[in-house]
Amino acid sequence: MRLAVPLESIPGEDRVALTPDSVARLVKAGHEIRLQAGAGVRAGFSDSAFAHAGASVVEAPSLYEGVALVCRVQPPSPGEIPLLPEGIAVLAMFAPSRNRPLLELLAARRVTALAMELVPRITRAQSMDVLSSQSTVSGYKAVLLGATALPKFLPMLTTAAGTISPAKVFVIGAGVAGLQAIATARRLGGVVSAFDVRPAAREQVLSLGATFLAAELVSHASETAGGYATAQSDEQAQRTRDALTGHLKDIDLVITTAAIPGRDAPRLITAEMVSGMKAGSVIVDLAAESGGNCELTRPGETVHANGVAIIGPLNVPATIPFHASQMYGKNVLALVTHLSRDGALVIDATDEITGPMTVVRDGHVTTS
Amino acid sequence: MRLAVPLESIPGEDRVALTPDSVARLVKAGHEIRLQAGAGVRAGFSDSAFAHAGASVVEAPSLYEGVALVCRVQPPSPGEIPLLPEGIAVLAMFAPSRNRPLLELLAARRVTALAMELVPRITRAQSMDVLSSQSTVSGYKAVLLGATALPKFLPMLTTAAGTISPAKVFVIGAGVAGLQAIATARRLGGVVSAFDVRPAAREQVLSLGATFLAAELVSHASETAGGYATAQSDEQAQRTRDALTGHLKDIDLVITTAAIPGRDAPRLITAEMVSGMKAGSVIVDLAAESGGNCELTRPGETVHANGVAIIGPLNVPATIPFHASQMYGKNVLALVTHLSRDGALVIDATDEITGPMTVVRDGHVTTS
């Protein structure tokens, strides 16, 4: 089957959907790859590296010739959709809950759209799970951003010029990104605590050597079968806020990652809580994209309030494009392997993995 | 004795020369502190915290009333010098080798100038040593800057989306900043190697779990009695360059800290070496201020050449103002304690510590 990898068009998106090593594996498996010239350069992969791996590096106009599946990181812009041949399939992180209009456009063009973030979180599909792979990047980078912005050291240092006490780091939401943030902050020497609503999270937090806040607030009701969180009841939310308010007074760096699939991020840190924090503290809100866990977060900006800096970074994985692309590419590789049967693309709506991720098919948007 | 702490006037200088805890100790020792309103705010210390510690928070005009010693981080700007009462003493990082004209101005005003960076590096004076304390900050921050700019992870990660190999970090110059950079990069999971010309550095590098490059290039001749490095001979320098060229090809993140006191930083990385490095690599040149260890470094800017980013940060300690000020303040505290006898300021040119650091005295610049 023939695949196309275009140059990402969204500004700041430095990743590429396949990297030379994944390309090489696909070529070996009998696939054909057409790569738009320069697609990998911003991520650190030259055209020649791709060519060496067996891809045909082509210019935009001829990119889609004979292509069955387009592998992208971000969905095509409305302007790019007309360039897609009808009946082609596109693989990307469509963020379907936020991109309904775009999906309609794709449906109109009779393009099949496969949303990478809807790969179900079953054991078998772990190698295709871009949420995990890209959240890993976000969690790591969030700590670096926070530590860089912090007017303090993270580690403890005993020096001739006095003892530096270690920074207190608090991670809200101990999913994939949160756990990675915990691990990274611990590595840098911070004293890390964390909070989550899912009961399984507690042991996982402890397994990284951090402490868990307010274990009593955790409830089994907060976890769905897939391991995701559910929204909290009002009363629960209030109790959570009370516990957080007290704890935050003491914290130097906060990393928030709380998310509920398909919904806006829960508002966990209010403006009032921020005003109770120490001057010089920093909040990195990884949920900025879906509205932010902090009331004051402005996506893509850094807000200063009461001496506290609230950073709302967007598209964090794209800031570590080399490795983020490498992992994304491995995910795509695994998925393509799953989707191709005897060298042809098979989109089986009844398949446990393919079904849920097919968001546009046969001219219809199939997701709610 | 009465001390004054002004608000630093240089843009980007967020540190303050004393912090509330040092102030409290000085007050307890019988000194009087006058602090310009807002002096500590950018470092995270409010006026009220200073007042609470026993300082008088005053506005600029009355700052120097009855003051014997002014404690600063950066030297006063030429515009501020006329404001200083004649005969007053000023403590700051004067960088005397680069600031001759300023020293002349101070001499003309009959101000005594004490250069903090000239505190001799003897065991007894370690608590007054701002080079050590501020280099600690630089070394730590340099790694954070580099890691943030890097399109890769530092640590190794084995994930469902493939294995991320750890980044290779190379630290040139294993003085105070270099060692701290080694430690920080190791913490983050990088594979660290280092290079220095002083023989003692090798054991110190190994003592942090990093590897040492080209031990055969090290020579005892490269170390002065004070533990500083001397300039290399041309032939030595050439051999060093050869060794580095080969090693750099493989490196993801380079931190350079090589310095020779009173001279321009040695040029260790040539443009040609940079062109041999991998695309996506990053160089953080901590020597940017004194000309840079890399030929392409432009102080205060980030240069991109051949896909390699060369960061030349200036005044790095000021970017961690809280702890940098805390340590600087502790240094000042120790020095003030040393300088005051029976509550009066005593500048004894024959003193082992005071002598070398007095750069302007009795209307003369006393440093070469």
Added chain:
Amino acid sequence: MMILELYIFVLAAFVGFMVITKVPPLLHTPLMSATNAISGISLVGSLVAAGGKHGQVATILGFVAVVCATANIVGGFLITDRMLKMFKRDVPASHAASKQ
């Protein structure tokens, strides 16, 4: 004066306890077969019975005892040796291998 023999018994039991408590469990099977072989020492008694001039009955009993005890000893030591052979590691060889 069986009292001296009692001393010997007590002291030997002591030695036995002290030696055996230190044998690691992995060697318990070899230990069992080793003590089993050593218990063939009753051969010493059997020999006297078989070779002494105490009449036919004693000789026959003694002969059977000699056969049993000898089988016990020979078989016991041989099998112990076989088992212990498995614990001998060819250390130099392994080092050589890992150095390649």
Added chain:
Amino acid sequence: MMILELYIFVLAAFVGFMVITKVPPLLHTPLMSATNAISGISLVGSLVAAGGKHGQVATILGFVAVVCATANIVGGFLITDRMLKMFKRDVPASHAASKQ
């Protein structure tokens, strides 16, 4: 039949070696004074000499031997005890203290 006594000696020496190799060096001084006290067992022989009917000389020699051996035993055990007392840790007390 001194051979039985030889067995006893050999076995006892065995026991002695095995027991003593395991005593940590810190307890070597108590060990020395303990074995010293135990060597006072020659009192047993002295008693027979002092109390037996073997004439004046034997009685006097025996008496002196009894005095020496007794002094040895009493002093030896007492001082060993004093030394060992120093190794007894009041563990419960320390735990209580650390819990405060």
Added chain:
Amino acid sequence: MRDHIVQLTYVIASVLFILGLRSLTHPDKARRGMQFAALGMLVAVCGTLVNHDIVDYRWIISGLILGTLIGYPLGMWVPTTALPQRIAMSLSFGALAATLVGVSEYYNAFHGGGGDIETAKMMALGFEVLLGSLTVTGALMAFGKLQELLPSQPITYRGQNLVNAVLFLGAVGLLVTVVVNPAAAYAFYGMMGIAALLGVLMVIPIGGADMPVVVALLNSYCGLAAAATGFALGNSILIICGALDGASGFLLSIAMSKAMNRSFSNVLFGAFGGGPATAAIATSGAPVRSISAEDAGMLLAYAQRVIIIPGYGMAVAQAQHTVRELAEQIEKRGGEVKYAIHPVAGRMPGHMNVLLAEANVPYDRLYDMDEINGEFPQTDVALVIGANDVVNPAARSDPASPIYGMPILDADKAKHVIVLKRGMAAGFAGIENALFNAASTSMLFGDAKASLVKLVSEVKNA
């Protein structure tokens, strides 16, 4: 003079026996030590042959030759898996020899020309024959059960304990009788018969799996019988060897019942009515072999190639530092240790990496699944530390399993697998793991950190 030589050879033999047993403390030296013990035996036998009392060597020589002919195949050809039954049989031989010597002594005293027999000697002879004949039949029964000539299930009936107690008292009564009146031959032979019966009855209610404990205990009895022979003949080497055997057999039977998580008395009496055949915490019926830290430590200490497979349990136990210590200890002894990191081990990408880096495990010891899977067949021990799903063979073989198709670490292909876990709980995927029931797998139950601490010191002291 001759007598002195005999005695001297006995002293030498005793010392060699003791040193031989002592050498078993160190697997490296054990073989050498036991060879010396065998030499000791030779010395003692040669010494005995110069004895005054021996006048006729014909029977002796033929006996020695015949015995060797029987013993050699028993020693060299019996497969090591059949060891317990071999020991049982050889035990019954040894006990028979002791019993026969006793009988011949008794017989001589009254028929062979001797007149009376002194009380102490009679007591010794009585004990010898009592313990000896009990061991002969008991060991034969054990052999039968182990060899599966007899049903290995416990055979029980009502009042069994009572019958045995009555028989035992009867034997003791006859012993007293014959001690008081040595000429009462009926009592002597009667006691022998009852003891032989008792040997059978004592063993039949014990299950085949518990037989090794019984064999060890019978070994101890056999030793005591030999010691009694020594008392009777005034032969100190018999006393010494008997005491050694008695002590070791006793300790061994206790240690073995402990290893089976059974009390000693439970093995001997509790099985009446049929206890479990193997000590096992079983899932869904399939048996699981548990291993002690000592044995696991010994396996690791003598392994050439070890692969450590860390999982989420290592993280929960925060055992990463202890893992490194263990690896260091194994390497110090010349073994080679690699870490196999499964892509989804733990609960976040790179979970194991973070922890092992914290513990300072060098990166070049960590191997990807693809890199290492080929090495398992050559691996002596795969040490699975709190991992479960990532080593579940169902992923390879069972299409119905929720993890089917996930690539796994082929731990099951290693020669031995040791799994450190707290119990038989499932992992993240919530499914059972057939690896734990595999023949090559042993479970070391307990918190991973605690188990590892034990393993470190076992390996260090091995």
Added chain:
Amino acid sequence: MRDHIVQLTYVIASVLFILGLRSLTHPDKARRGMQFAALGMLVAVCGTLVNHDIVDYRWIISGLILGTLIGYPLGMWVPTTALPQRIAMSLSFGALAATLVGVSEYYNAFHGGGGDIETAKMMALGFEVLLGSLTVTGALMAFGKLQELLPSQPITYRGQNLVNAVLFLGAVGLLVTVVVNPAAAYAFYGMMGIAALLGVLMVIPIGGADMPVVVALLNSYCGLAAAATGFALGNSILIICGALDGASGFLLSIAMSKAMNRSFSNVLFGAFGGGPATAAIATSGAPVRSISAEDAGMLLAYAQRVIIIPGYGMAVAQAQHTVRELAEQIEKRGGEVKYAIHPVAGRMPGHMNVLLAEANVPYDRLYDMDEINGEFPQTDVALVIGANDVVNPAARSDPASPIYGMPILDADKAKHVIVLKRGMAAGFAGIENALFNAASTSMLFGDAKASLVKLVSEVKNA
């Protein structure tokens, strides 16, 4: 019957002695065990008193009372620092008792009415008296040297070894004579005299500092003398105790010379000509006490409060993980461990923090200099790991020192200081450190990591 009772008490006493000595393996149980041994002694004495041979109790009772009166103050009032000389004196008492018993036996055989004496017994008596009288005078000399009644320097002269050898051969010749002809009283008493002289001559060339080795060796001789007594009297408890003493004295003297870094023969013969008074690696003349890992481990295992002072040497040795292990082991035994971090320990600010954080030492165990300096006087052991300048008291006391005025960690105020270093090299400042010569300081030489590994296992097994 009586005889049986006596023998039974002896068996019990022997067992109690052995158990008592065995208890010394565990400091916790040692006291209890030795009390049982003392009980054993009482049992044996009481048993002896019912002996047939004893007809007159007056001398016995007075002897026991007098002996107790002498022994009590020797046991209770002698300061523990004077222990070696006390043991030496008590040794000479014990040896005297054995010798006198021998003499009285010999005397009885020829004067007290007895006729001849069999060869074996004579040999035993001869050995007894030979070893006994040698020990009496040797121990007295050792006592004199230790108590400084005699000059503690070795006293030597030319041909000393030759003289001793001749005397020794003479004594052996007389021994042979008296064994061959037991009636040769001159030989018996002559041998005794020569042995006594030999005791004196053997000890005078050995220096005071080596005396403990000599005392241990004499202890072994005394034991052998007691064993010989046992052979002579046919008394097995004497044989057992003698053998125990003989073995232990011998092992101890070897262990002690090893701890002094001297070979055994070097102690006994090498000192001719005057070896060093203490085994020491000395700086500028001042002596330094080195300590073995076993002793250091024991100190740590039984310490309540331990402060660890890491320095640059810990970093060089990369021993941070092992430090944490050691702390964990100490804490497991109930001790409390704190880390004292000096502001300039290591070679970069925060050097120790990075390493200890890597080893997962919790932050709240790390104490600043100011926080912890007050705690040293209450600290049992300050464990200095590769630190030097930061614990140099010269900084407090010596205005001429280049580090004068630098605040330091007051390690010297702790009850014991154990310093882990490779040798006596100076630290960064290049100056000597008087802490290493302090009376409370012991040096554990070697790479810090290697030493710590040993300490961990010592503490674990203590």
